[in-house]
Amino acid sequence: MKKMIIIPALILSSLNLFAQSSSCAQVIDTLCSSEKINVVVGTIAVIFIGLSFYLFSIDNRLKKIEKDK
Template identity: 65%
Template sequence: MKRFFSLTAILFLVVQFAQAQSVEMAETMRSSGKIYVVVAVIAVLFIGLFFYLFSIDRRLKKIEKNK
């Protein structure tokens, strides 16, 4: 339990430190609207990866069922 609390405290400190810094590149991309393109591309990649893994899982279940 002590380990859980220490990990939570470390995670909280890391998040606080990350929020304190402002990344100039992110601000520039946000102001020009390019950040939405980056987010859309990442979302499409994750959705594609999800469907690919889901189809592999279905095929494996079918193969395991046949054996």
């Protein structure tokens, strides 16, 4: 029963994404023409690296706590 509800919901949500493709293309063209795309990609990379480091440090702390108990 859950599959019968989830599948149409996913299909309808993906249709919404296709409707927004033209405005996204304009934003990408603007960023590429002004060469700000490198700043955006760099910022996302720094955030991803920071989050990865944070999650690995939490994992190491949890392993140490579990090992002590």
